[in-house]
Amino acid sequence: MPEARTISAEKPFSLKAFFLQWEWMLLTVFILIQIVNSQLSPYYLDAENLVYTTTTFLDKAFIVLPMVFVIIMGEIDISVGSTVALSAVLMGMSNKAGLPMSLAMCVCLLVGLACGMFNGLILTRFKELAPMIVTLSTMIIYRGIALILLEDRAVGKFPSWFKEFGYGYLGPIPYMLAIFAAFAVLFGLLLHKTSFGRQVYAIGSNRTASLFSGVPVDRIRFIVYALIGLMSGVTAIFLTAKMGSTRPNVAQGYELDVIAMTVLGGVSTAGGKGRMIGAVVSVFTVGYLRFGLGLRNVPAENLLIVIGVLLIVAVMLPNIRTMIEGRLAKAENRRRAR
C-alpha cells in the first residue's frame, strides 16, 4: 500500500475548464448580437441608446434573480406572471381607492410576497406535491382573482413621479437599470457567498443528504418562494410605471420568458448547477436580441421561435459536446485496435 498521501488544500487550476464555462459562450452570443444589431442602425451602438434600450426588457428581469434560486433547488415557479398581474391590479385599485401611491407600492410588494409565501406554504406542508402543479394552480388562481377584481377594466392615473420608475434617469443611468444592478449584486452575493445560498445548492444537488446534514430544507424552500413572490411585486411596480396603467391581463407569459432567460443563463433544471452571472448575462443577451429583431420589424411570433431555438441549443450544447468527445474517443480506440 502506498504511503497515505497528504491531501492538498490547493485548488488545481485548469485553463481548459476556465474557458469551457458556459458564461463565455453566452458572452460571445451577446457580442454577436451587438455586432448584428449595430449593422441595422448607425445610431444603435450609441452608449445612450444602448442604456436606454435596457428599460424595454429589464422589468421582468427582476424575477430572473430569484428564479435562479428556485431552479438551482431543482424546482420551478410558473405562477410569477399571474403574481405580477395580481400585485399590479391591487396596487392600482388601492391607489384609486385613495391610498397614497407610496403605500400602494407597499401593497404591491406585500401582495407579491403573500402570493409567494402561499406557494411556499403549500409546497412545504404537502411535500409530495410537485412545484410545477402547485404553481400551475396558483398561476390560474392569482390571475383569476385579478380578473374578478377588475374584470376587463384598467386602472391608471398614477402620479407623475411614479412613472419616473419606468423611464426616469439617475444621472446617465435609468432607475430601472440602476435598481436591477443593485438587486443583481445582492442576489449574487446571497447565492454565492452566504450559507443560505450554499444550502440552496445543497438542496438542489441532493435533498436527502441535505436533510441528514441538518439543512433546514423546508425553511429555505419557503424563503425562496417568498422571495420570488416579492420580486414579482417589484416587477409589477416597474411594469406598471412603464405602461402608465394596469389591467388583469398584463405580464402574460412572463413565467416562460423568465424561465427561458434563467435556463439560457446556464442554470440547470436538474438542480444544483448554475451561477448568477450567467443568468444576468442571459437577461441582456435575450433583451438585446429581442430589441434587435424588433428593429428589423420581425413579428413577435417569429421572435418567440428565435428564442425557442436559442433555448434548445443552450440546453443541448453540453450533450453535444459529450457526444462529440465520445465519438472521437471511440474512433481513436478503433484505430489503436487495428
Place this chain on the structure above:
Amino acid sequence: MSEHILELRNITKIFPGVKALDNVRFQLKKGEVHALMGENGAGKSTFIKIITGVHQPDGGDMLLDGKPVFFSSPNDAQAAGIAAIYQHVTCYPDLSVTENIFMGHERIGGFGRLKWNEMHAEAKTLLERLDATFSPKALMGSLSVAQQQIVEIAKAFSQNARIIIMDEPTAALTKRESEDLYRVTEQLRDEGVSIIFISHRFEDMYRVASRVTVFRDAQYIGSWNVKDISPKDMIIAMVGREITQLFPEKNHSAGKELFRVENLGKAGYFADISFTLREGEVLGFTGLVGAGRSELFQSIFGIMPYDRGRIFVEGREVSLRSPGQSMREGVAYLPEDRQKQGLVLTWSIGRNISLPSLKDYSRRGWIREKEEIRRSHSLSERLTVKAPSVHDPAGSLSGGNQQKVVMAKLLNTNARILILDEPTKGVDIGAKSAMYGIIDDLAKKGYGIILIASEMPEVLGMCDRIIVMKGGRMTAEFGRDDASQEAILEAAMANRPAG
C-alpha cells in the same frame, strides 16, 4: 485451442488524472470459477467494464479462445458470449420475469409480433435448470434480490453466455440465499460456463472458487489456487501489509453519563426503548435487517419525530425534532447510505465537510471560505482521506474514503454523541480497519459512540456493550464479557422480548 477461454495481457486503462489499471493480466480457464479479489479502488470494476466492452483499454491485448478481440461496445461483448451480473441488479420491476430475461433480444415472429408462448416456455426451462421455483410470469419487482439474480443468470443463459461475470453477487443476500447462489454457480461451472466471481467475502472465495486473482492499487498482484492460500496471506496480498489486528484493543473507560433515552416510541416502528450511553463508550445496536434500528436512530436524530418518550443529553432533557436541532444539542448521525444520505457527490470534499456546520464558518450568514478550507483540510488530514485535493468531488473517492468524509462532517459539528449506522458497510478490509481505528480513537477522547452493526465480528470486536433489537423492541443487552455470537443471534431471532 487455447487452454484459456479468456486471457488479458498488460491491460492499462487511464482516466483523466488516474491510472485505473496498470499492466494487469488475467487468465480464465474453461469451466472454472475464478475469484477476483481486491480492495475497493483496486481496479476490479474497471477491469470488468473492459471485459464487457463498456470501457476500452488504453493498452494491452484481450484474447478470446486464443484469438485477439476488441470490444468497442457492450453489444460486441454480448455477441462474443460474455455476460455480467451486477451487484445492484438492474431490472425492470414492473415487467414479468420473461420480459426481463428477453429484454433486448425478444423472440419475434412475422409482422414484428412477439412470440410470447415460445418465450414463456423457454424462460420456464431456463428457470427449471436453475432450480428456481417462481413462475416466469411473476413480476420482477415481487421477487427477492436472490431470485432476481437467478433471473439475471437465466438472462445470461438465454444469450448463450460462455463467460459470466458476477460482481459481488452475495453482497445483498442472506446466508441461505448465498448458499443457493453457490449451488447455481457450481451447476453453471459443471455445464462448462466459465465464471469470474468478484467478492469481498473470503467465505465466497473458499466456498465456490478454484482459483483467485488479486488486484491492488490498479496492479496485478498474483493468482493462486484457492486451496493453497490462507486467509492471512490473502489479506497481505489485498492490503499489501499484514493486518495483525483488525479491531483495536478494547480498553475504554466509561466516564459520566452523556446520553439517556427513556421509553422512546413511535407507533409502527419501535417501542419502549431505554438506554444510557457514557463518555468513552462504544454501545452496539445489532439485530436482523428490519429490526427497527435505523428507524429508531433516525427518529432520535430528528428525521422522523418520535411520538413518546424522553431524551437527555448530559442529564438535561432535550427535544430533538430536526437534524439541525439534534446536532446543536450534540447528537450527530452517520447515515447508512453514504451516497444518497451522506454526501453531495458532485460537491468537493471540503464543501461536504462544512455543510452541517456552515454556521460555524459564517459571520452573519457570510461564509468565510478560507476558514472553511482550512478546517476541512485539517479534518481530511486527521482522518487520512486519500485524494489529491480537498477541492476534488466526493463522488471521485472510493467507498472507504467517502465514509471518512462523512465522518469528518460529523466531527465538524462538535457533537459528542455519534450515531454510526453501519459505518463499514461495503468498504474493503483496509478501510474497515481504518474506520475501527477512528472509532476507537474517538472513544478514547471521550466521545460517546452508538454503533449500529450487523456483522458479528464487528459487533463483538468493537462494542463495550451490545443491545439487540427485534421488531422495534430491545430484546437483550450484553456486557463486553458475557456477549457471544450464539447468544446475540438467539436474542435477535427471539420470539418475545426478554425481561
